[in-house]
Amino acid sequence: MTEIITFDRLIDQIKNYIHKEEDLKRIEAAYKLSFFQHEGQFRKSGEPYITHPLAVAHILAMLNAGPNTLVAALLHDLVEDTSTTLDDLKNQFGDDVKELVDGVTKISKISFNVEVSQADNHQKMLLAMSKDIRVILIKIADRLHNMRTIEAQSIEKQVKIATETLDIYAPLAHRLGLFIIKAELEDRCLKILNAPYYHRISNMIENQKNIRSKSIEDMITVINEELHANLKNTYKIFGRTKNIFSIYKKMVNQQKAFEDIYDILAIRIIVDKIETCYQVLGIIHANFIPIPKRFKDYIAVPKPNMYQSLHTTILSDDGAIYEIQIRTEEMDRIAEYGVAAHWAYKENKEYSKEKEQFEIAQKLKWYGELLKMTEDVDDNSSGANEFVETIKTDILEANVYVFTPKGQVIELNKGCTPIDFAYRIHSDIGNKAVGAMVNNKIVPLDYELETGDIVSIRTAKNSPGPSEDWIKIAKSAHARHKIKGFLNKQNRDQLFESGKNSVDREAAANKADLSKLDDEFVKKHFSKNMVLDLESLYIEVGKGILSPKTVIAKLIGKEIDKESILQRQLEKAQRILTTNHSTGVIVEGLNTPQIKIANCCLPVPGDHIVGYVTKGSGIAVHHEDCPNIKSLTENRLVDVYWASNITRKYPTRIKIMGINRENILSEIISTINSTNLTIAEINAISNQNLENITTLKLLTSTRQDLETAMVNLLKISDIYHIERKFT
The missing domain is CATH 1.10.3210.10 (Hypothetical protein af1432)
Structure with a gap:
């Protein structure tokens, strides 16, 4: 208890x-x-x-x-x-x-x-x-x-x-x-x-407690004799045991037996000053066999949580292995209590929260990084996810230590590459990176870095910047976030150019004066579309969300003939429907039966489908989720599937729900026009709740194209729900 x-x-x-x-x-x-x-x-x-x-x-x-x-x-x-x-x-x-x-x-x-x-x-x-x-x-x-x-x-x-x-x-x-x-x-x-x-x-710890305690006491006695003979400074020496979870992690992660985890036997030596730490290390190495590659100097290179100590692993005369930690009193206090040791109350000390926070940020490098990250976090769920992912992968799980050519220690998480290193130094270094060297050898950008590597990044002013592939190569959330940011900006720049060119061409065709097209004009005429400045307007046109005809019509005070545009759309759809006869559906076990697409659900290639043998009208192909399937006789259902390499377009229906406002229908049509879909029928109604319900019959070759269009439609301001419509 x-x-x-x-x-x-x-x-x-x-x-x-x-x-x-x-x-x-x-x-x-x-x-x-x-x-x-x-x-x-x-x-x-x-x-x-x-x-x-x-x-x-x-x-x-x-x-x-x-x-x-x-x-x-x-x-x-x-x-x-x-x-x-x-x-x-x-x-x-x-x-x-x-x-x-x-x-x-x-x-x-x-x-x-x-x-x-x-x-x-x-x-x-x-x-x-x-x-x-x-x-x-x-x-x-x-x-x-x-x-x-x-x-x-x-x-x-x-x-x-x-x-x-x-x-x-x-x-x-x-x-x-x-x-x-x-x-x-x-x-x-x-x-x-x-x-x-x-x-x-x-x-197991309890069963071996007496044996291990005796081994540690014997080793302490031997070390004491050497230190008394060769060291004038005062010191403390004692044994310690790893916590159960750290033993568990090594047993599971390294697939080791309990007996093989050698650093369970550990001794700590506390001295008065830093120089004495190295003196003690020299005495230990002069009298015992140090195990290669097991020496770590965390005094010269502190861990990001301010931990400082010398670690060495030695072999005793009886073959037992011991990890020796050597540190000062202050280092030991920080090793046990960390940042709390820094915050420890001191009587009569002038107190300043801001000063203490600044000092901790200087000593606790990852905390300083956290402070910087909080300045640039998006206030939405995706931003929150990215922020937390960065914290977990780049801060909580970081444990690989590499060096810049000037000796600065950079901490990364396991599996990180030169790309992660470059972005940790600075975004500009990452964006302009063209190559990397590790320990004076040229390595590819997907090379996995290890503790102790000395890393340098080659950059070029005319570098095209990161590519989509870099997102897969980068292992840190920080680097992936920066790469996505660069690519998004690059994409925005391309959409801006495309949209501007479209508006310029439409303006030239109508001899419109573009000098009036500024932020104030855009805000006045397109704020309902959540477009508040000229840059955003060009980007929306580039996306196909806004039509350049709509923009220029507003500019010259001319109403677009929506009826003629819609009529051309419907005529085009009718031509497609009358020229496509083959259903593109194959029936398992039957040769060229009469097949028709069920009008109640209008499935399209990519949908899961099922066939129903009708009385005298061949096979009707239904969407797997069609409500009418439940009422059909089960023994008349047959397996059907889509043929490969389908080129024709299929009709289907979607229902769009939104707030009724000016231009919402034209924006829906404009968005569909920017996709691979064709409008075959359109029916828009408004109810007394100021709700707009638009039903579209669309022609599409694939379910993927349809879903892409539905995603784009949801981006329109005031549209809040879209679904496939089954009748």
């Missing part, structure tokens, strides 16, 4: 580093308010609700969090679960506490049930984090206590919470350098998500 934290226990922990009476009184006032407002509320475990905010505050006090963070932790559920408002908190505890509670409240409202909203809500969580990193520290502490007390939840809820924790919160704790919390979250998640594996590893 999880230990219940009392206020006395909390305040004793806080008094280890906070001594100002005014700060302690504010914390006590926050506790009293939380106790009063949560009175009568209970957790699912049956404990009074106040035990939760006390536990969250205690976790943060163990990290030496400041007074405002502790106050916010005690109050973090008030706005969501009680009648207390943010203004109430502002009036009693100030703006800083109010903003912290608001940030935590917004994250707490996140629902992870639906994939699209999940991305959107993950985005909101990360954006809240970008504004004040203390918000996520409180939320991680909140999640840790919820994981400690998760047994009271249903099994289904436990799995949901553990999956979410392993997917988002544990990686965030890792990236923030909160190793102790990250390890506990991972182990608790594994216990829920894969209990057999968890207990198996736990039992």
Whole structure:
């Protein structure tokens, strides 16, 4: 059972580093308010609700969090679960506490049930984090206590919470350098998500505990003798064990047996200063056999979460393998507590949230990248998905370290290529990249980079820029986003040129004065189409959404003869219908029977179809989803399929629903004209609800062409639904 934290226990922990009476009184006032407002509320475990905010505050006090963070932790559920408002908190505890509670409240409202909203809500969580990193520290502490007390939840809820924790919160704790919390979250998640594996590893550790402890103690004794003889500085040395989840990952990912995971035996040496770290390393290597390629200098090249240490792996006389970590006291504190060590409260220190955030962004490089990314995020579901994908692949999962020719460390996710590297340096470098060199050797742009590679990118001013293929080559969401952005802009430029040329030709044919065609004119005449400037107008014409005839007609004050345009469309459709006789449908097991396309559903090539043997009229071919199929005699149904290489066009119907407004019909016709479809019939009605319902009979060769047209029609302003029409 999880230990219940009392206020006395909390305040004793806080008094280890906070001594100002005014700060302690504010914390006590926050506790009293939380106790009063949560009175009568209970957790699912049956404990009074106040035990939760006390536990969250205690976790943060163990990290030496400041007074405002502790106050916010005690109050973090008030706005969501009680009648207390943010203004109430502002009036009693100030703006800083109010903003912290608001940030935590917004994250707490996140629902992870639906994939699209999940991305959107993950985005909101990360954006809240970008504004004040203390918000996520409180939320991680909140999640840790919820994981400690998760047994009271249903099994289904436990799995949901553990999956979410392993997917988002544990990686965030890792990236923030909160190793102790990250390890506990991972182990608790594994216990829920894969209990057999968890207990198996736990039992193996327990069974070998005495043997391994003896091995570590013996090795410490030997190392102590060498350090005493060769080192004047003070030091601490002790053994450590990997957490269960990290052992599980190596057993599963590397297909290793428990006994083969050599760095379970690990020793840490803490010294007074950086120079001593390297002295100790020299002594270790002089007296033990170092295993090749296992030395890592994270002091010279810190990890993105600020972690610094020397790692080396050695072989003892009895053949046992040990990982040795060497670091200073400060490095050890940051290794255990990460960004929380930076936020640790220091008495009498001048406090500035903005300054602290800036310093963290400088030290925590990925956090600085997050701040930049939040400045350029789209406020829509696709933008949210891209943002979260970038966070997950480029930040939470990044773990390959490469170098620029000048020695700058660039962190990428596994599988990344020179293209990903180029875009991580700068968008212009990526857009102008024509080649790459890795370790002074020319490599293709799809070459997979590895830790330690020195990468340089060759660029050309006249480079045509990225191609569609680059999207497949790039492995980071950041690079793919930039490539798509370049291609979209390039496509917009082409549509702009095409649209402008069409308008220019139409203007010349009508001797129209284009000097009046400016942003003001466009906004006045085309705002109903959601076209508000000249550039957008040309692009819409380029897409075929707007007709150049419509634009010039507005410019010269002339009404387009819509009837004659429609009449020409219908005459063209009739010519197509009268010249196409073969159905293009083959009946399984029958030779050239009489076949006709059912008029009730009008299937087209690409649709799933079924044949029905009629009495005296041959075989009627229906769409698989035709409502009439259900009422037909089953033993008269036969298998039919479309012939290959069909060139004729087939009629079908669609129903378009939208808001009735001027020009909506002409825009529908214009959009169809820009596709491979032909209009055969058109029927438009308006009802008293100002709704426009247009039924079109269209001629198409393929279902794909029809669906493309339907997608384009949905882009028209005020059209909100399109469907195939069966009668």
